[in-house]
Ligand SMILES: Nc1ncnc2c1ncn2[C@@H]1O[C@H](COP(=O)(O)OP(=O)(O)OP(=O)(O)O)[C@@H](O)[C@H]1O
């Protein structure tokens with residue numbers, strides 16, 4: 001579904017991503033783990049066109065994303081829940097969800113999908129007319145996920161959905177990710193919480209200073225000594 | 235009794251000029267809200283609107299249309315010019331330091347003034363009457379048609395704008411872009427289109443303001459936008475730059491303060507009082523009356 005080939009990305013003189021290749025197949029959860037500054041966010045930004053690559057290829061269902069404008073990516077079927085959630089704080093919860101459906105014209109279906117999101121996240125329904133900036137971190141993350149789902153994507157990129165959340169909420173968010181995946185969504189998940197990320201993923205990639213250092217089946221990586229030492233604190 | 239009549243008269247004068255400031259202030263505030271640029275050339279679009287509408291009036295008359303239709307013509311053409319200006323002058327600088335864009339805005343302002351000076355000369359030209367000069371009202375308070383039309387039309391524009399921004403899909407997208415451009419793009423919102431729309435609306439409002447201003451002060455020259463633009467800018471800052479209701483509030487406050495200063499203190503002091511307000515706001519609450527005191531995003 002998504003194929004990244006020999007991607008290179010720089011910030012001026014800083015070469016942040018070196019020859020990164022990865023693949024996400026239909027129906028999978030693929031995790032991309034790595035330490036602070038490893039280049040996880042940069043990789044996602046480049047895939048969704050927020051950052052230009054210096055070389056390489058990003059193919060989504062065969063279409064080259066590196067030459068596609070960022071605002072056209074969602075229309076192709078790929079949504080991105082950015083790092084730090086980036087919900088629109090000055091818009092209400094419901095307006096945020098409507099913005100998620102900006103590219104759609106089917107008014108009635110949008111309304112139904114908003115109700116679906118409220119069923120999945122009852123707390124958002126209670127707060128639907130509140131400014132999104134007043135939500136708690138966990139609620140904001142739910143809103144960010146709900147907003148992305150409103151665009152009816154087939155592939156969801158998620159950047160550290162567990163960031164800043166209590167252990168209980170982290171569990172809840174990961175449960176939601178699994179549910180969304182069961183409903184047919186393919187997911188590329190970026191996480192620092194390697195334990196959780198590996199436990200729900202089919203496959204995973206380990207990013208180290210801009211390079212893929214390991215890749216493979218998530219369960220196998222979880223039992224790998226190097227991964228356990230470096231990322232699982234064992 | 236008499237003094238109350240006079241007071242009400244000055245109040246309405248203040249509302250009239252205030253609603254003009256408010257319309258212009260909206261342009262400053264919307265553009266700032268979306269690309270964080272103080273568009274110093276915005277005042278000059280009043281001047282552009284004044285010239286376009288002035289030239290449109292004879293066309294309207296010969297076409298048998300009502301004279302006020304010139305306002306629509308000016309609004310449309312100004313909107314197009316605003317969009318083109320943004321594309322040519324500001325868009326290439328979107329990722330440059332803000333100072334660069336600010337200097338460019340000053341350059342655009344000078345360019346427009348000098349362009350119109352070359353085309354029309356620097357002398358002031360008389361502006362034809364747009365509204366009837368009939369006086370309305372009874373019991374001592376007489377108001378001119380242009381005063382009433384200006385206030386009513388401005389308020390109508392502001393209500394429409396507020397509805398557009400609050401209720402429509404594009405209006406919400408505009409607010410989303412002004413808050414977080416990259417996140418808005420991820421929603422599939424075309425940021426360029428949204429910014430163009432913002433400039434179009436701002437410049438159209440400036441053109442409408444221009445016709446109403448000229449109805450009250452019927453003289454047109456290439457520099458007329460500078461002072462007017464500056465006062466509208468003060469209004470935008472007073473209300474809280476980037477905040478749409480703030481621009482409306484600021485416009486009316488500045489208009490009324492100016493009118494009362496002219497009437498009860500001294501007409502020479504009016505401008506000084508307006509700039510005094512700017513200084514006080516910047517010292518006491520730089521985010522403006524309706525602004526929140528945290529951060530710079532509004
Ligand atoms: N805007 C930028 N300008 C310059 N360098 C940047 C920029 N953004 C990221 N970098 C650099 O690129 C590298 C990768 O950063 P990135 O944000 O992709 O890491 P990350 O894996 O997402 O980290 P974290 O887990 O902390 O979010 C880092 O060395 C970082 O300093």
Ligand SMILES: [Mg+2]
Nearest residue numbers: 040041042083
């Ligand atoms: Mg990151």
